[in-house]
Amino acid sequence: MLHTSGKTALLLSLAACGAAKVQLAGVNIAGFDFTCTTDGSCDLSKLYPPLTQYGGPDGAGQMQHLAKDLGLNVFRLPVAWQYLADNTLGVDFNAANFAKYDALVRACLDTGAKCIVDLHNYARWNGNIVGQSGGAVTNEHLTNAWWQLATKYKNEANVIFGLMNEPHHLDVPTWATTLQWVVNTIRSAGATTQTILLAGTDFAAAGSFASTSAAALAAIADPDGSTDKLVFDVHQYLDASYSGTTTECVRDGVDDGLAPLAEWLRARGRRA
Structure with missing residues (x-):
């Protein structure tokens, strides 16, 4: 569960049993997502890696401090889809850009914390909804991106895949189909043990999830039928x-x- 204020986030795991204990607590390490707007557009000229070796702030040092001194155990690492793909759909990621993002992921893993790979595009690419834009941005485009991410991190048990940040204003059953495609792709890439985060519409709002997205997203399953x-x-x-x-x-x-x-979660034995 994500609670945010500005660019800082507290991530909590709300268990189906009632969440008497916080399982995960952490923050966003932002930078690779800067300038991305809710229409899924990103100005890559103003985006910067939060790593000192690339001229940015000390995201690695922040994670080390927060994990060691404050006991935080999860970091969310948002990234613009366009940054990884160098503004081109359906292609291999830009090697230099992917290496910079991977450096942040590795810095996170070095802390021993969970690391959320978060595609920060609001279910869109430059204004077009994934799988709902008449072919402009297809499910295949999104699965191409996630195939590459899953292949990269399939052996990292502490990586969590956040499929999409804050989807909004879309057809939920169609979006659930898109998410199922991505789940299948991640598992077929060999990332079979990692947790996958599924976000619904209304900017993933907790208060409206049960009434807007729950029924469709609850039907998504791993290839073996488990959830x-x-x-x-x-x-x-x-x-x-x-x-x-x-x-x-x-x-x-x-x-x-x-x-x-x-x-809603307790009644169905699910987690958020």
Whole structure:
């Protein structure tokens, strides 16, 4: 479960049994996603790696400090799809760009924490919804990207695959079909043990998940029919506008978001 304020995030695992204990807590290490907007467009000229060896901030040092001194055990590593693919759909990733992103993933893995590979495109590429844009951006385009990511990290038990950040304004059953394609692709690439995060519409809002996305996404399964490694990716913002754009938290998010979600999860033995 993701709670964000600005570009910082607290990630919690809400278990189906009621989540008496926080399983994962951490932050976003942003930079590879900078300038990406909710229409899935990204200005790569203003994006920068959060690593000192590439002239950016010390993301590696931050993760070491947060893991060692504060006990955080998960880091979310958002990246623009366009950055990896060098602004071209359906091709092999740009080797130099992928190497820079991989350096961040390796720095995360070095802490012993879980590392979320997060494609930060809002279910879109330059304004076109994946699988819902008349062929402009297809399921095959997205599975091509995830095949490469899964192949790269198939032997890393601490990598978690976050299939897409905050989808919105799309047809949910069609989106669920897209996600099933990606799950199948990741497993066929050899990444059979890693957790996969599935995000629904409405910017993955926790409060609306049960009513907007749950039925369709609950039908997604691994190739063997199991769902225990498939976790729902939901976001709960605590500021006045529910947008995460201000630093003041004015609610705890329980009654209007987390409680209904927890009830739905417990009834079905699922996790978010």
